[in-house]
Amino acid sequence: MPERSLARYPQAVTDWRDFSDDGLTPTLRAARGLFARNGYHATSIRAVAEAAGLSVPGLYHHHRSKQAILGALVDATMDRMLAHTRAAEADSDGTALGRFDNVLECLLRFHMLRRDDAFVASTEMRSMDDTLLLRHIAQRDEQQRMIADIIAQGVADGTFRCGHVDDGARAAASLCVAVAGWYDPTGVLTADEVVARQLDIARRIAGFPPPP
Amino acid sequence: MPERSLARYPQAVTDWRDFSDDGLTPTLRAARGLFARNGYHATSIRAVAEAAGLSVPGLYHHHRSKQAILGALVDATMDRMLAHTRAAEADSDGTALGRFDNVLECLLRFHMLRRDDAFVASTEMRSMDDTLLLRHIAQRDEQQRMIADIIAQGVADGTFRCGHVDDGARAAASLCVAVAGWYDPTGVLTADEVVARQLDIARRIAGFPPPP
Amino acid sequence: MPERSLARYPQAVTDWRDFSDDGLTPTLRAARGLFARNGYHATSIRAVAEAAGLSVPGLYHHHRSKQAILGALVDATMDRMLAHTRAAEADSDGTALGRFDNVLECLLRFHMLRRDDAFVASTEMRSMDDTLLLRHIAQRDEQQRMIADIIAQGVADGTFRCGHVDDGARAAASLCVAVAGWYDPTGVLTADEVVARQLDIARRIAGFPPPP
Amino acid sequence: MPERSLARYPQAVTDWRDFSDDGLTPTLRAARGLFARNGYHATSIRAVAEAAGLSVPGLYHHHRSKQAILGALVDATMDRMLAHTRAAEADSDGTALGRFDNVLECLLRFHMLRRDDAFVASTEMRSMDDTLLLRHIAQRDEQQRMIADIIAQGVADGTFRCGHVDDGARAAASLCVAVAGWYDPTGVLTADEVVARQLDIARRIAGFPPPP
DNA sequence: CATGAATGAGTTTTCATTCAT
DNA sequence: CATGAATGAAAACTCATTCAT
Numbered sequence A, B, C, D: 001m002p003e004r005s006l007a008r009y010p011q012a013v014t015d016w017r018d019f020s021d022d023g024l025t026p027t028l029r030a031a032r033g034l035f036a037r038n039g040y041h042a043t044s045i046r047a048v049a050e051a052a053g054l055s056v057p058g059l060y061h062h063h064r065s066k067q068a069i070l071g072a073l074v075d076a077t078m079d080r081m082l083a084h085t086r087a088a089e090a091d092s093d094g095t096a097l098g099r100f101d102n103v104l105e106c107l108l109r110f111h112m113l114r115r116d117d118a119f120v121a122s123t124e125m126r127s128m129d130d131t132l133l134l135r136h137i138a139q140r141d142e143q144q145r146m147i148a149d150i151i152a153q154g155v156a157d158g159t160f161r162c163g164h165v166d167d168g169a170r171a172a173a174s175l176c177v178a179v180a181g182w183y184d185p186t187g188v189l190t191a192d193e194v195v196a197r198q199l200d201i202a203r204r205i206a207g208f209p210p211p212p
Numbered sequence E: 001c002a003t004g005a006a007t008g009a010g011t012t013t014t015c016a017t018t019c020a021t
Numbered sequence F: 001c002a003t004g005a006a007t008g009a010a011a012a013c014t015c016a017t018t019c020a021t
Helices: A026-038 A045-052 A056-062 A066-090 A096-113 A115-127 A130-157 A165-182 A191-206 B026-038 B045-052 B056-062 B066-090 B096-113 B115-127 B130-156 B165-182 B191-206 C026-038 C045-052 C056-062 C066-090 C096-113 C115-127 C130-156 C165-182 C191-206 D026-038 D045-052 D056-062 D066-090 D096-113 D115-123 D130-157 D165-182 D191-206
Strands: none
Touching: A026 A045, A026 A066, A026 A115, A045 A056, A045 A066, A066 A096, A066 A115, A066 A130, A096 A115, A096 A130, A096 A165, A096 A191, A115 A130, A115 A165, A130 A165, A165 A191, A165 B165, A165 B191, A191 B165, A191 B191, B026 B045, B026 B066, B026 B115, B045 B056, B045 B066, B066 B096, B066 B115, B066 B130, B096 B115, B096 B130, B096 B165, B096 B191, B115 B130, B115 B165, B130 B165, B165 B191, C026 C045, C026 C066, C026 C115, C045 C056, C045 C066, C066 C096, C066 C115, C066 C130, C096 C115, C096 C130, C096 C165, C096 C191, C115 C130, C115 C165, C130 C165, C165 C191, C165 D165, C165 D191, C191 D165, C191 D191, D026 D045, D026 D066, D026 D115, D045 D056, D045 D066, D066 D096, D066 D115, D066 D130, D096 D115, D096 D130, D096 D165, D096 D191, D115 D165, D130 D165, D165 D191
């Protein structure tokens, strides 16, 4: 049974830094690559089937429509993102800075290592039907609320200085999302170095260290 | 003759804060709206013609292809963005902070007031043919270099503290681009308030004020 | 073994007015309903399987093709129609009017009570392959010849007055067939009342009572 | 402009016996033939286009969907049928028998000479969408009411004897409709002879001449 | 510039049917 | 018989584009 359908919530995250297994079926992997490179509407179902090594009706055996493929992809992506960032937060020391660093590092790695998945999820919002879009937005907002909560803790205890917590959280999240658009795994910088640099920027967005 | 084609470089910018006139033909205005809402590939040439109040052959009288419409739109957008940010910089007091504030405020206003234009230009890169894409990237990079130069000046004279100038410039530029994705002109905050908040975040990205 | 395949000729008819048991397998019952409502070509084999509570390969276990399903349905319908009308005739007093009334009443009840079966058989002639079509036409013609013989007897002995016996037989048969298209078992008239009214019309078609 | 779209109501009928001009566009003529021979669902839009000498998109230039083609065909058919039967009635001497003979003769000729049109309209009711079906049924019912009115007049003045006027009208109309299913213009009988025989049957259905 | 007509190549989706297990 | 997977062929329909008038 090669195309096991994804459970909505993946098994427990053991290492929140590990994104080596994408957990996707061949079909979704094929769709992800094509959607990322050409866009949803510029990708034909024929091309997806071909890339997945299936005939067109074979593909429809697994997914009832092109939109359903996008849905499965986006759901898997957002589920994984939330599951990992939650694990990262749980793995922290509980301080504002500790939580912030873990969650932001996790988000950065996710957008670097699951580049195409993340790119599709953030780029194809216009291509999602209403129910999928609502689900996606809800999870995106949940992610930002998580960051906002952390910043608020830091502002309260003096770790951060940030006038508008929600704006800061959005900017920090956007910073991570943007990484999926330019990060090149074959580039000169190591992944760790990229993470360090972007995390430094994220900290400044949150107002760390606070000026005197 | 309602559809005067755009000169490649618009007339001199008299007020870099003023984006009230988009300088677009009805056709480009129609295409912009549809491309922004539905995406390039999900927009048919017929829909553009209809929204522009033209017949299909009439539309082809003005633009030789669908791609040429995207090209004209993107070119106009990037030309205007660069022209305004250059004017904003020239209008500054020449200090690093003065140049930074003017350029970033200009970029923010551009992405807020020319929302759809900016959104299409940044979203439809995958839909651009090679020559258009190169042109677009060159102008985007020029814009980022401009910011990087300013940050570098500030780092040199102690105004900013920023370990990696290029990363900072990209993050600041991305911050502005992201605004086009969420800014709602009918929202509760005034445009000036949004600009102030985002400019504050941009300054922190550049490392201002520098911690002791 | 729920899906016993039909013998070509059903067991002897004990009561020619009784159509309570259609003698169909679940598959044929499902197909009949869908063919009647949507038509043969608008009905998918998957829909038939689902309505029959079978899997698609399970359905193919019983019938070698979609066409074979139609064939089994039409054959069963025509066999039953002929068997019942023959029984009705045999049950008569042998006079022209007695034979006519019995046969026509039987035909009318058949088209009312086996509505969908009759409707499919008469409506889907265009969907039958050559051999099935020939079989169907042969049985339909046999039915009409039966009526024509009866009318001819009545014309000969003065019971009926009908210039063109074959035309009359066809018109009488068509009258019955048409009933399957409009009869509503939930309507205000009882089945017996409908039979009486239509039989009256059929008699007039045959020229009974003859004008002086 | 080869494909003039049909006005909903054809020009005034000058000779209600004349059905030589079908007033159809080449597309509708092609569709009519294929729908009549193979049925709506068994006819592909490709086949219609080919038979009409058009490419597939060329066909869609004239009709927005396959259903719209059926609609145009059925509407034209029913409009023509009603227009001619009204003209036939108006052309009568006003007596019940005169009206009846004219209207029924007209209906018979229509179903003989516009065989395929009539056959499609009566056979493809299951393939019509709701609005088209309602329109079709309304016109069919109007036709039957016309016949019922005439029979009622004849029953009132003693010309006809018919216990249930509506049943008689339906049977008479069905008789005509059935003709489209079996009439063969190349057969041995002349059209006039067929009309005469069937009209004779129709009169008997209405109860003419009344038995003493 | 509008109208009207046209088209090759493409789109997403469904069909009847088969086969291994 | 069910499940699950598969497929060639075809379905209805749309695309960007062109051309004559």
